């Protein structure tokens with residue numbers, strides 16, 4: 001069954017919420033484990049801007065974007081507003097400093113439509129107080145702009161790219177319009193430019209049977225390690241875009257639950273062999289189905305603990321699977 005064209009995937013979506021391009025979606029702070037086991041005080045700013053052109057079948061990031069290009073000046077204004085809130089958020093979290101700034105724009109940082117050229121310098125200036133700045137980008141959009149932005153920053157640049165899965169056939173059906181070779185070439189380019197790499201890997205990837213999910217997450221983590229990633233973030237696939245519900249009806253997608261996420265995180269940590277940090281971004285655990293009410297809290301606690309310690313552990317539950 002061929003991958004439907006982007007227009008068909010978009011046609012199944014519910015209406016897109018409207019957003020003010022001059023306001024960020026939100027700011028969070030957390031402690032993130034680095035590849036050496038160190039705790040890194042981090043802030044994530046969720047920016048509002050232009051939608052990504054790729055239209056992957058599993059994507060829900062379009063909900064946080066606007067129609068049309070990001071207006072020039074909007075992203076620096078959003079970042080300024082977010083940074084004003086940071087001291088209060090750090091105080092609430094009991095943190096006395098913030099070393100890492102993640103600028104996630106629900107699209108591609110190096111797409112000129114999403115991040116206007118003229119905004120790179122003001123963004124870099126606003127980010128001058130951070131030792132590390134992380135932005136997200138599709139591998140096919142990794143070009144000269146990455147190095148230029150890295151040179152503008154006072155801290156070190158890290159680019160987060162979605163590998164999604166190392167399963168070649170599933171990857172080719174996701175609508176990502178990328179092969180493993182293209183991913184590897186972009187990773188090589190980042191390395192040559194002295195830019196660090198973070199990799200997004202899906203849990204609950206469509207077209208991979210449920211009982212093979214953990215195996216392919218582990219293989220994806222090994223792939224990320226081979227191309228020099230510093231860390232891997234596991235992303236549970238969230239339904240609701242219409243296309244995933246269509247695929248679920250065909251038996252090609254099953255929403256991941258907490259038990260699978262926990263199993264994949266433990267397996268990913270084992271596969272990493274302490275060569276890179278593997279974790280689940282903590283901010284949307286609430287949206288992942290429990291599978292079983294009896295063990296929801298225990299599984300969330302296990303995932304948070306594995307994020308913190310990097311040590312695999314699994315919850316035992318008599319009411320659902322092991």
Ligand code: SF4
Nearest residue numbers: 052054055056059107
């Ligand atoms: S490349 Fe990323 S932002 Fe773009 S459609 Fe795919 S998942 Fe969404």
Ligand SMILES: [Zn+2]
Nearest residue numbers: 292295317320
């Ligand atoms: Zn249970």
